[in-house]
Amino acid sequence: MITRLKSCLGLLLLMLLWEIAPRVGLVRMDILPPLSRIFIAWLGLASSGELWTHGVISLFRAFSGAAIAIVVGTVLGVAMAASAPVRIFFRPLMEALYPIPKSALIPITALWLGLGNASQITLIALGCILPVAVGAYNGARGCERVLIWSGRALGAGKMRTLVDIVVPSALPELLSGIRTALALCLVLLVSSELIVSKNGLGYLIGFLGGSGIYDAMFAAVLTIAIFGLIVDRLFLRYIRWVLSWQ
């Protein structure tokens, strides 16, 4: 308990400073509201239901976009490693698309699909496919030939070999690709909601900031930040659990 507390000391000091500095007038109260005021504003947002309605919309977008990216990316990456024609077709495309800063797609999907869910889900899916596909491809390529031959010798068909041998041995790199994709997913979600959207948590932040309700804006910002942190930690734990055979 004490060691845990000690390891959080830096964080606790920062939080204390955040509470005290505006109260004693070191920084202006409206520019950096003390933590307690932000917490009260958070309770207000939560009880008025605004946080939940916008939060559910954002969650839906993030989840659908990430799910599409993970499925398509995994299939694409494994197919590229398993079949030469697929590789010859997609590798140059992947190399050409990889350096595009993913945020440049924000106005493109807004142009195609407008301001609603479809546009944001497409953006997240398009942006997150590449890290997943690259992870799956590199992982599947590194699969030991001997394992595949043994599987073949024991009578596994092409599909069985892929699903039972190649995909599990690609898991470490695939999962770290997915972890990158999840981080990117939140960034794309929040920034596209801030820039081109009429709802969602990003829009809520922009709206609160624009109306000068800064303690509520800080509350919404911290909500997303902490949510991102929790998602990453849970996924890390999931990776350790899935890969515990290693």
Added chain:
Amino acid sequence: MAVIGRTEDGVRSSPVASALVWLAGIAREYGSLVLVLICWELVARLSLVPPYLMPPFNEVLVRIWAEIGDGTLWVNLLDTLRRTLVGFGIAVVAGVAIGLLLARSSTAEWLVGPLVSIGFPLPKIVFLPIFILWFGVYDTSKVIMIVCDAIFPVITATVAGAQGVERQIIWSARNLGAGERDLLWTIILPAAAPQILSGIEVSLPIALIVAVITEMMLGGTGIGAAMMESWRFAESTGVFAGLLELSIIGFLLIRSMNALRRRLLRWHAEAQADLV
């Protein structure tokens, strides 16, 4: 590169055959890319989708040519590049310094370590509205946002690299009379360089992504801002021109980063591996 090459058997091949091999290599390397661009052009020309959603590729090129002609491309390009590289540069220098401090000092590790491990997975872009409130809508906010996002991969890579240096090397250096300062500059930094450079390679594309987002949100100049402006006026060629320009910038940045890595690590086993 010699046009008339020798085949693996050492037999001189005819120029025609080697040209064919070369062409096949090119087709293998870039064929699908050209195919997709041709499909794009055809789909747009045959009006299979409205030109508003997908302007023909050549019109996008014409648009870029026009932007080069009236000088707007250079203005926007230089602004985007300047912000990206300034933010990236600060992130690299500060990130390596903080990383070394964390790896070498237990007090720093104890105080700052948890902050870094919390800060890394945080979606930092969400703090942009707060930075706007604090620093306004000009370059300060943009660059600070870029630094915040790009610094974490550098810090964690530096910590991992510096902690991975073999103890024996450090002990030998100590034995030969190296002070903490010599140790840092002549032992730890070079030994950790491959990992530090990997962290830096991760953070460069992040810097560009964030630079574009900040420009889109805050407006002003820069390619991101120009794309949003075209989007507002429903000029789809402008939007696609921006996408193409940013792809080329991203490609060039990543390429130069790779070249830099090879140059800096010429002495390292990693770079010499291809020679064998």
